[in-house]
Amino acid sequence: MSSSLSPRERMKLDRQKMPEQDPAARARNFAEVNLGFPEQMALIEAERCLQCKDPRCIKGCPVNVKIPRFIELMTEGNIAAAAQSLLGDNSLPGVTGRVCPQETQCEIECIRGNKGMPVGIGYLERYVADWARNHRDQLATTKAPPTGRRVVVVGSGPSGLTAAGELVRLGHDVTIYEALHKPGGVLVYGIPEFRLPKKIVEQEVERLQADGVKIECNVVVGRTYALQELREQFDAVFIANGAGLPVFMNVPGENLKGVYSANEYLTRVNLMAAYEFPRADTPVLVGRRVAVVGGGNVAMDAVRTARRLGAEQALIIYRRTKAEMPARVEEIHHAEEEGIHFEFLTAPVEVLGNEKRWVRGLKCVRMKLGEPDASGRARPEPIPGAELIVDCDVVVVAIGTRANPLLTSTCPDLKLNPHGNIVVDEQGMTSLPGVFAGGDIVRGAATVILAMGDGKRAARAIDAWLAAKPHATTSA
């Protein structure tokens, strides 16, 4: 296909609709919801891009993917070059094409969106990334000559993988230490199969390994190695160990059988494949009525997982209204289609148990919206006396995570903020020279793409820092 369409003709093209699994069917399986564009749809969608002289979409992207460029290469029929361009900007396009909130980043900036629907940038990214994964032999990795510098990355989530991918291309020798038995961090333990198949993550990780990134699993930095040891053995350190500490509601009954943190619930199902029990050895309580507390993407993932595991009813308990939900619009929409029930303006005050200490319900109070709080969202306030009981036998608490102190508590010199997050400068460097940090351990719970942006920035800063540092003999 040539790019000979006039802007007027381009404006006439309708945004292509992502083919999806039927809601009734997918609510009971773990296969991916979005099926991906066939070639023809992808090429039509690509033609919708106006190739703006001053594109705003690139600035909307936390890793600054040169969006019009890869789309242009698509319309020229050069998919390999499109993939090459995309991979040069983004180490994990198959992941971001599936889980990024494009509607608040690149697509909200899309100039076409001023009049009608923006270009489906995320869908196109996914299309090109999937092509690239299946045609790895047609892609060349450009790699700088070896620098002789060794960098260690703590954590193999989106931030760590991105940093490692960038660093290895800059010629550095990169080792990732991962605490769990499988690389990917939140991409494998947190985000469910139906949104991000594990196969995709595995293949993206394999590509980084083929580029030269070494990954060692089962290494818990802070326990297996102290940070100080890493500083002695490597020329630079990038800490991206995530915000893995679950926050509980701190209400009575929270230790009853049947109450999970979203981390535990999703880890059992995703990382440990509990949905295949007894073919996989790790169990999970399925529940007839599952109540998920929270309104973010993790809450959506948990509640949709509950439905797929076989819950008759899966519901969201959220203390504000739909308008304030932090979850992606697409996830909320998909959840609604799958028959998820929403209980808005509702906050749990107690988990109720039966005589055998299994969960039997959530005692809640109705809320109303008051004045905006520090986050700019209306502050929910309880309506006195407006109590209700939500029947349920499994409760999943998805109200956020905090910084895991496992690593930071072992290095008192590392400067933290009052929440326990690592403090970094504009370059991503911590209070310890040569030690950089990014992702959720710095930001608190954020998104995959912001973590990746940190990884990319930190990789460049590490490269510059190493270039300015005289070569020293390292001990290992």
Added chain:
Amino acid sequence: MHRVVQRRQLSPNVTLLEVEAARIAQIRRPGQFVIVRLGGNAERIPLTIADANPAEGTITLVIQAVGKSTRELVALQPGQAIQDIAGPLGHPTEQIDSGHAVCVGGGVGTAVVHPIAQGLHHKGLKVTSIIGGRSREWVIFEQELRALGDVLVCTDDGSYGRKGFVTDALKDLLSTAGADIVYAVGPVPMMRAVATLTRPLKVRTIVSLNPVMVDGTGMCGGCRVSVGAETRFACVDGPEFDGHLVDFDELMDRLGTYREFEQRAAQCPDGPCRIGLTAPAAT
């Protein structure tokens, strides 16, 4: 991969595995644990490190076969391997500097008490161990503990040592020799009984807890236990806690969360489960 270099059957359902884990062997301290995963779709299982040989690069795990996963582990023979071992996790044992320490071990818990007693002995403390089992064949680590101090053995049926519970022997010992600190590791009812006994006497009592755990790094919160008025995570805040403050009833209850699943898992999908409780013939 972590190769099994030695395997010994200690009691009808308790097996010792010495496995390669060089880094952990070097740095582990008494009281710490590892997360073990056999491979494939296996579970992550927390196991306390019973001993380590830094020179050989091995650690010793003592495993009670209770469910499918532990039965698969104890069926491993020398030369076979465990895919994943992460650690050492948790805090090392709180130790006192001098005095008389009493180490109480019940069943497989005796294997956890052993490194604690070792550490205390090396520090120069007087160590008395009280260990128990259903009957003679269930008593483990007796010889190893005898090398560290006095050992009192109790069996439920009186087939060896004193007839009765470890708490009976502990009660007598506390009233005669006294103790500056008590460590108790074993079934929850045993630890609860020890804590109940020592609480009015104000003898500091440390227990090592083994709740349901997934990641072992503070991420899942499945291992939460109530200690005093607080919720603590056994994996990162423990596994050892002040026995006088632990809510044992809650712990016991939460340990039963997956009982029904364990029964289902025991019925192998491919027909009757052939993984037995006893060791296959040595090769």
